[in-house]
Structures are given as C-alpha cells and as structure tokens.
Amino acid sequence: MTFLLKRYSVTVNGFAPHDYDAHSPASARVRAWNSYCSYQHVSFREFLKISSVKRSVDPEGYGKKITVGGAPAHLVSRNDHRVLYVRPSDKRIFASHPLDVQEVEW
Template structure:
C-alpha cells in the first residue's frame, strides 16, 4: 500500500468513522470537519471527545457502486494517472478510502496533502 493509512475515529455518542490520511492528525482533522458540519465544536474540544486508532480498510471499501456502474475497479492504495481532468490531467496519485459509498474515486495526488474526487472514467491504473 502507498503513503495513505486508514484510521478509525470515534466521537462520543457516535459510531466509528473511517478516514484515509497521510497522518493520524490529518485523519482527525477530516473527522472534525465532518463533525462540525452538524455541530459547533472547536478542534480543542473535539480532541477531548474523540479517539483515533489505526485500522484496516473496511471489507466494503466504498467503491461498490463505481464497480457496478462504471466497470472501474479502484484499488485502495493503487497508483493511478488522471485523464480528462483539466489542469490535473496527467497527474498521478494514490486511490484513497472514500467512505462507506461513493460514485467517484478519491485520489491523493503526488505532492499534495489532501485528496480530490475524480470521475471513475478519468483514472487509469499505472
């Protein structure tokens, strides 16, 4: 597997959510952004009510819809090159865990700290 790791973040009162990130801190920040879309909470407060653990990619990797609808089989940690993605065409990166279900492919492009969402037809395995 590539640079991204998978982390489970649990917030008091909620089930664990899984995130792909370069570091545990970046996974926690992703969880905080998601949490604060519904609740007001500073990051410092979030640290007190959340826990983080390194985990495996869930058995259902979130790309079932992409496989069924587009015939594309993204492999988490696999290397891809983007096509037909404007200024990002030709860029390469690593497929990341998208969450429980998605219609797009999440890719961490080389040299970047955060991932982008890409149409399934616009990736090629390398």
C-alpha cells in the same frame, strides 16, 4: 513519488466510528472535528476529550498506482460514480469520473 495517506478511524462519544484518509492521526482528528462542528460546535480541546483515533484497515487497492487524465496518481477509493485519488507526494484528495482513470502502472 510516494503515497502519503493512511486510513484512520475516529470515534466520537455517542456516534459510530467513521474513517478518514489523512497523513497522520492528528490530521484525521481535525477532519473529524470539522465534520462534528456541523452538528454541534465545540472547541478542539473539548473534541479531544470526547473522541479517539486509531489506525483503520485499508481497503483493497488503497494506494494503488493509477493514471488520471494521463497523469500519475494513487487510488484512495472508487465506486460506480467517482474515483477518489491523490497525486504522488500530495495529501489533497481529488475526485474524478471513472472513465478518466487508467489502471496502468507508471
């Protein structure tokens, strides 16, 4: 049961860098392309020409073992209103209410 995500920073010409949680740099770039297409549709080939990706700094607690609704999970991020997490050996990010999360080791 491993934590598969890493944080990557994707920069698009003319825009500030944005962090994406993904299992590879290519996956982070695809997620950035999907976001960029809501602003202006371009082919992925064109997006490759105007973007760059690099490994970003993981925030404190990133990948920490937690339980959500009694089931094991890994912490991605948290604030006062929601907790983002992934299940062990999974890449999909889910959201939960902070009261459903226990910081108990499993």
